[in-house]
Amino acid sequence: MQLSTSIWVWIAAFLTLTIYSFLYKDNPLYRFAEHVFVGASVGWSIAIVWHMTAIPYIGIPLRDAFVQRNWPGLIYVAIPTLLGCLYFFRFFPKQSWLARWPIALMMGYYCGISISPSIETNIFTQVQGTILTGFNPTSLSSWWALLLLIGVVSTLFYFFFSLKHEGIVGKTSRLGIWFVMIAFGASFGYTVMARVSLLIGRIQFLLHDWLGILK
Amino acid sequence: MKFWLFMDKLDRRWLFLAIGLSVIIPSITNMRFPVTTTPPTLNLWNFVDSLKYTKKPLIIICDYSPSTSPELQPMAHALFRHALEADIPVFLYGGLYTEGFGLARIAEETVLEEIDYQKANGDSVIYGEDYVFLPFVPGGLAVIAGMGEDFIGTFRVDARGDSLKNLPMMDNVRRLEDIGLIVDIAGSAVSRTWMVYAGTRYGTPVGVGTTAVSAAEYYTFLQTRQFVGMMGGMKGAAEYEELNASNLNIEVRKQAGIAMASQNFVHLLIIFMVILGNISFFVLKRNKERRL
């Protein structure tokens, strides 16, 4: 056993234990740690954005353009900066409509850039991957591929809203919801695993980095 | 009946204690379980390893926050270690959000100290030739689009503030097309963003390291090879560490590998609890019906 000599490890260990104290009961120490976490993460983000965005992408280019009397360069930086600043009008209820300008611009940009690759990734490639090609009755993977095809088609039936779920449509969509539930089961299992991993990570920190019990 | 009533009324804090103990006991008793490698991790390892022949750079993206770092940080370490040992040029990048920058920095420091700034072939690790640390750039999706069109123009400087243009590793990198592989390590859906834009739009192979929560969802994209491979949760990280150890003879502390014993014990406990809980549910239900 070799206790850590780093003050930061001790602070982190103290905060970890105060957060876990919630498992017994809500208490002021837990709330203290929660507030420290929120404050620290916001502070970190502000520092990163200030040093890696505001200064290199706005401050320095504006200063350089001004010093060099490069007026087109100045406008090139100033216009997007001003548009971005319109976001702050959210704080003024009467002028809050001005915030819609940058939002509209961003929405337009994101829609434009995402439509084509989204169709290619989520539809073309996935549909092509589901089509049964080179079916070989003696190969197990071919039967898995068939099961996949049945799963996809029946699930699509479940999410088909233009037809009543009756007769063959009803039966197929019922099969579809079975596939969906099995997928949820797998996802649930994985999520439990993820949560346990987080606990293990913290306990490893306490036992290895702080107390030095673990090698 | 008494037993089932007792189970039904059991204070949940006893369960927390049981879970806590099943993590601590295997850890302090130094239990070890063999780690078997699954195809998604093996495919990723092989793809990364193949880059040593093409010398095309690998980008390791730490797109996560401290809350998911227990699962994801070992992945970043294992990947960075692999790239350095196999002499693959590598970019370390904190990703599209601010939090990842600090975690990528931890990965850099930890791995370099572990290997004592030396590669397996005895050469020293040289910044700018063997690896480059990229800075945080705001813009989300626009950053990926920027990297796709003009890599150097998007970042301009590295995380140390030096001009990217002057670094030897940049000689063969103009845009994403020139990158051998992107591995996005993330606990959110941002990996899909990299797949859609870097993968489909700019044709760069993309691999993923993800929390177990998202792993089930990503199998769909592994099947269509839109992700070349995947490390799923702490188990995925442990597999990658194991592959590093067996193929590259890297002997370091296996952060994720050590955790597998605890993970197995907790899983057994949970399976037991689920079975017990279900039996309790049906016994109590039948008892209630009888009384009615």
Add this chain to the structure above:
Amino acid sequence: MKILTISFALLLSFSAVSGGVSVEDFPNDDGSSLIVRWNSTVNTEAAGYYVYRQDNPEDGYFLLSRIASPAETLFVDYDPRYPLSAGMNVSYKIVAISHEEEELEILGESSVFSSSASFFNGTKTNTFFATVIAFGLILYFINTIKKGKSLFIRKIAGLDALDEAVGRATEMGRPVLYVTGLGYMEDIATVASVNILGPVAKKVAEYESTILVPNFDPIVYTVTSEVVKEAYLEAGRPDAYNPDQVFFISEHQFAYVAAVNGIMLREKPATNLFLGMFYAESLLLAETGNQTGAIQIAGTDAVTQLPFFVTSCDYTLIGEELYAASAYLSRDPVLCATIKAQDIEKGLLMILLVSLSILSILNVFFFKSDIVWRLISAFFRVE
């Protein structure tokens, strides 16, 4: 026809041949690559070629690349060290070299070629048509609805339970809790949730019951308070509207959850509705609601949270069902048109999946030709 002729003429002009070295534009790109072709050398001592490029006549030629095979007659110029871009005027020189890297003969120089970007990326034709079909269908259905035609959308199972749940709350004299989740107004799930809130609040007003709407985001809060107020007005009960029913809690995930859980334990709502965007708090909320014995209806498009809702709620609207429920209840033309258009697209995909799979199986057993596979690959080609 005129366009075709112009395109053909342009295509021809892209190719410049001079002295046995020709340059072609690389198709479907942004002008950052060019194709250089030449006739292979007859010199038996040749071991390969040097490719020289000239960007500016004043600077002269510089060595661009070394080709290690004398049989090679094609080179694609794409080198990050010497980037090309649309509008650059370049010329190439090919020199045969020996094993000792001595220059044996100049095979030729190309004339000056101007690199250009393609107007349309031909490899994206399928994506283009898919986008046009998707947009076309939505516009068509919006138009149809605006003309007064009603479009059929099947009833969603969870929605039937909504009436029952609100009725139960009235009978028990307890409130209905409506949680819109952690989303913002730009999230589709939040928009859908707000659309469902209107009819639910109206029903609550009609039954003279109470609805509680705790909010995570200030903008969502302003919208939900307006929606509830309007619902009470529509139900003819503006006097019963209490502005304190809709309130803002916190923008911090777990602070919000703690407060909502507190409401559930104190107020003991008879019905909990969790509709919108949810993250790790989903199970915490639904589990607390389960303990208080409330009827719970959830709906979200967050795939990773759905399993938790399915296990702990009485009804769950899964993914797109949430949007469909919102369209069903609000009867908003754009929402209904989108659901309809998506149905048609899903139908098309199902037909493609099944028919191409059958064709492939038939091909394996009967036709035994690779044309089918090539056809499928070409149809779904993604580059």
